[in-house]
Amino acid sequence: MDFPYFYFRNRNLALATEEKIPILIILGPTASGKTSLSLELARLWQTEIIACDSMQVYRHMDIGTGKPSLKERKEIPHHVMDILEPWESFDVAQYIRHADEAAEKIWQKGRIPILTGGTPLYLKRFIEGIGKSPPSNPEIRHKWEEMARQHGVLFLSHKLSQIDPVATLKIHPHDKRRLVRALEVYELTGRPISHFWQEEGKEREKYDFYIVGLSWPREILYERINQRVHKMMEEGWWEEALKLPAMNPSKQASQALGYKEILEGIQKKYSLEKIIYEIQKRTRHYAKRQILWFQQFPKVHWLEVLKEGFHENLNWKKIAKSLSNNIREIWMK
Known part of the structure; x- marks a missing residue:
């Protein structure tokens, strides 16, 4: 050894x-x-x-x-x-x-x-x-995934920019999975996902x-x-x-x-x-x-x-x- x-x-x-x-x-x-x-x-x-x-x-x-x-x-x-x-x-x-x-x-x-x-x-x-971000909610996640399917992933990026500009700068505008998660967290907690990143x-x-x-x-x-x-x-x-x-x-x-x-x-x-x-x-x-x-x-x-x-x-x-x-x-x- x-x-x-x-x-x-x-x-x-x-x-x-x-x-x-x-x-x-x-x-x-x-x-x-x-x-x-x-x-x-x-x-x-x-x-x-x-x-x-x-x-x-x-x-x-x-x-x-x-x-x-x-x-x-x-x-x-x-x-x-x-x-x-x-x-x-x-x-x-x-x-x-x-x-x-x-x-x-x-x-x-x-x-x-x-x-x-x-x-x-x-x-x-x-x-x-x-970190301490909330667990996933299948219903909310499905809703945002459906939004992406209907309007495109850039639509999610635009929505996120309105509530969390910090996360928008760090998440690629075509990264659907992370965009969905960020929007899901905000809907669940009323806080931007970047708030939870500060704890990490x-x-x-x-x-x-x-x-x-x-x-x-x-x-x-x-x-x-x-x-x-x-x-x-x-x-x-x-x-x-x-x-x-x-x-x-x-x-x-x-x-x-x-x-x-x-x-x-x-x-x-x-x-x-x-x-x-x-x-x-x-x-x-x-x-x-x-x-x-x-x-x-x-x-x-x-x-x-x-x-x-x-x-x-x-x-x-x-x-x-x-x-x-x-x-x-x-x-x-």
Whole structure:
């Protein structure tokens, strides 16, 4: 065991008395190498991984959500993965509860948890907490979703600007989900959602975070995304997606990137080439949104991956070893 050994030796801490759980977070856009790096670090530290992906929680959705292989998951235990059937719903509060339980179990074994994923909202709320905004109201939410359907998403952005200009500046005018939530909160409480944001933004006290972000030149990342989609198709993504409708998937699962494009493309009689093109395009757009989110996260140690080698044949084991040494130097201060 590499880094954790030094963690306990240098700090002379006992598991029973440690106040905070040290946790490494690896974030980055899709196709940035989060899985490869987290697996190598988990091998190096002899620890376990907590997934932070809103779609990897679902069983039967393996290839398209980019889960590690069954062999890799057998070698390195993964938590908050394959915990639901596609017809079940899931939200950020449930995610935090599952991730907290996993982190505590891993820490109790004397190991430092590694949390990795690319769902920005889940990562942000795990780091900062949920705050005290009210729970969702399905009736009010449906009303605003129907407004968006009838009048367009920009209509919601305009409505929000009249009651919460602060939130309007921070929520993209086409981000329907967050706009609906902001309007829902105002209708439920009479207070703008930005009021509740003021109570957030601080790291949760139970953890000692070290956050690593994977950074790529945009054009190379996009090429990796394009190649990744082709590889997933070769591995059986198409067949996996065709099985999903029979499982009566929840609204969340049915919106999974790629699965939705495959099923809609079949209905519209698109060619395979056009469906692949649509998946690549929308995945690139999603990666762009992820990057914008992550750039707003504080205290991220950005790792420029190409400085570690050529992207066609990256040595993730070498990168993990170098990163582990850097973390040890900073975390031990």
